[in-house]
Amino acid sequence: MADHVYDVLVIGSGPAGESAAIAASKANLRVGVVENRPLVGGACAHKGTIPSKSLRHVIRQIIHYKNSTLFREIGDSRRLTYPRILKSARQVIPKQVELHTNFYVRNRINLHIGQASFIDANTVSVSVVDGARETFTATNIVIATGSSPYHPADVDFNHPRIYDSDTILDMQHTPRHIIIYGAGVIGCEYASMFSGMGMVVDLINNRDRLLSFLDDEISDALSYHLRDSGVTVRHSEEYAQIEANQHSVTLHLKSGKRLKADAILWCNGRSGNTDLLNLEAIGLQADYRGNLEVDKRYRTAVDNIYAVGDVIGWPSLASASFGQGRAVSSIIAGVEIPPVDDVPTGIYTLPEISSIGKTENELTAAKVPYEVGRAFFKNTARGQISGDDVGMLKLLFHVDTLQILGVHCFGGEAAEIVHIGQAIMQQPGEGNNIGYFLNNTFNYPTMAEAYRIAALDGMNRINRL
Template sequence: MADYMYDVLVIGSGPAGESSAIAAAKAGKRVAVIENRSVVGGSCAHKGTIPSKSLRHVVKQIIHFKSDSLFREIGDSRRLTFPRVLQSAARVIPKQVELHTNFYVRNRVDVLIGQASFIDAHTISLVLQDGAKEKFTAQDIIIATGSRPYRPDDIDFSQERLYDSDSILEMQHTPRHIIIYGAGVIGCEYASIFSGLGMRVDLINNRDRLLSFLDDEISDALSYHLRDSGVTVRHSEEYEKIESNEHSVTLHLKSGKRLKADAILWCNGRSGNTDSLNLDAVGLKADHRGNLKVDDCYRTSVENIYAVGDVIGWPSLASASYGQGRAVSGGILGDACVQVSDVPTGIYTLPEISSVGKTETELTQARIPYEVGRALFKNTARGQISGENVGMLKLLFHVDTLEVLGVHCFGAEAAEIVHIGQAIMGQKGAGNTIQYFLSTTFNYPTMAETYRIAALDGMNRVSRR
């Protein structure tokens, strides 16, 4: 067997790269991680999940401040600019870098800074920040390079006032009116953020409803509350061209509409970061969005090269990436490769959304007899204390077996609340039924109590049959 410098070489230090590297290191492997930024964390820490959710948190605090009569008595009418809000949100990034750097240090994982590209299936060329080149070899290589905003070839992103979900975090002015093209998860989240800052928002959706993968009732609630906050949602629209100058930007739609604003945020999908890896050298080919195809153990068509995280496409979530990283290292080590599945959605709009399991549409199409139990946040003591008048927990369960089939939550801390239902759905036998919520005592007052309320509501429907 060849004498390789490393047992495992990971390209990318985001959630997928970090978890795969540390899992392999804990098993006694010689591991290195390559990162093309000067610090670790990947796009998750620097351009994606962490900064955008931190920005959302700051905006949520601003909204709470403005809506609370107690704070209004202070009479502070100073207007917060977008750069100032960004500055506050960005404070978390150095903390994240320090945290993740320590993970590598404690687990004795080497961190190599530079741009990686393949020479052959076991050898990587690394261009260092000073331009020098080095070679590194490994028995197994994991591609965890993440993704970036998709930029169509027919749009000139050097135009003024045109941003994507990375560059928007560097915007140095405060638009009065912003157009968001693309109403996926990222587009909806930013629509909430900007409307929360008092901007006029036009949200352009290519499809006929928002986030159609959600339960219809949750999608409808999102649509209503976005409009209620001042967002204009335009469905079934496609762009034709974009024109901009130093004062404004105009979006021309194929429907003939012309929308003029102070800025445009382009949020129409993401592309895998594979174009600089010299994949041809190892016989790999990415699809049109830069994503790599893998098998159930995250192995590419090259036996010793694996790929995890956003670079393999759906579900493109940090939570899933952590699980995929651990799974791929387990497979390399000879353990059973566990495919990451049943990943809950976490959508950080205002209010936020989270769900796991089946939707009503899916259950209806599968002809599964089910019933619904609901709990409205405004009818809970904790919701009233916290001022959370918007929100709902929805349980879908089998009419005969009472098995919990889906949990859908809309409102404050939805991404936290959903995990109680997820845990019950993962139990075996009778442990995964709605009866758990009826026989369990929940702290009072809490948002977790909504499970008991929703379960009672659902059982009332069953008893009336």
């Protein structure tokens, strides 16, 4: 006989698992959550989004302070070490844990701490903290176990100079020179943060350009500003081996190059956390990166078992995971809602990047007649006041209908600014029109005013003003 019986059992308490559990509870279903960490929040709260973005915030404050005339007048030359900065950044984690724990309490969701593994499609065994095992049965099971940094077998991640994107948040020294292998989103974010701290950074990219899914102009801007901040970006390179000793680490590349530094950060992909779930018992098989395949309703190959969040791969964003969790519980409760789509990209480099919609390359390939409107932050009063005068807002819109087709932003508060454009793009029919930004008044001075400037610039290009 099972120790616990539920309508919905959620495995994992990160963004996807939490939102799935709360949505199921609000649909009057009996809900249980199994989490293998001692505290809720998943990697998002403990090892990923929250601590890394908090670290970025502290570094950004330091950069702004050091660039101010006030700092130069004071002449404060005290060195802020990485551990000191990290200690400040980590203060947000207990607040997040308390916040998310209260969500479960308020929604009367039973939380169980332990490692889950399948017995059959309706039964899960959980190894709890004291070594005992409990059995759970559920009509529906949602796998929301998240992901972890990918570890190739020939890299010794136990060495004190070799880090991944989890362990870098525990580094207790301040490298003068660090190598970052992998120039995806995480690699670019850490490259900008570490260079902002004054470290020498080598960023190794195994492709021919940075973040090729971005609009070319935004990708080029990121590349320029990384190099301008002192980052050495090396494209089209692949590692051959890594040697590390007590004093240094050396990266050997297949091109023959040898790079020596104080530490290396491995940021070359992530793997779904499925290896401990005993998927064989239910006939499921993860791909080579541990991810699960699902249909548009987030259902796996087993009818009553669903998967959401990073464990299903792209887009692997906390924002999308929250939406996927809510969607899957609505589907289980019999309310069909569309899958999470058209997710804005938020990249927390210094300066940050955000975009939604089509890129110029995509519109050109589709033979869509479009025009571009730009607003440069250096020409906005708010950008000059705040010091966020690097970057721009770029609007892509249809020449004939004036429908907004893409919004791309590089610079201060980009991840916030993009949502204004997103809201207009989601309006039905003629509501999605660049004219909205021409015919409405924006507070002055604000970063949002960039939309009016970009719209005027775009309309001037097609001679309609």
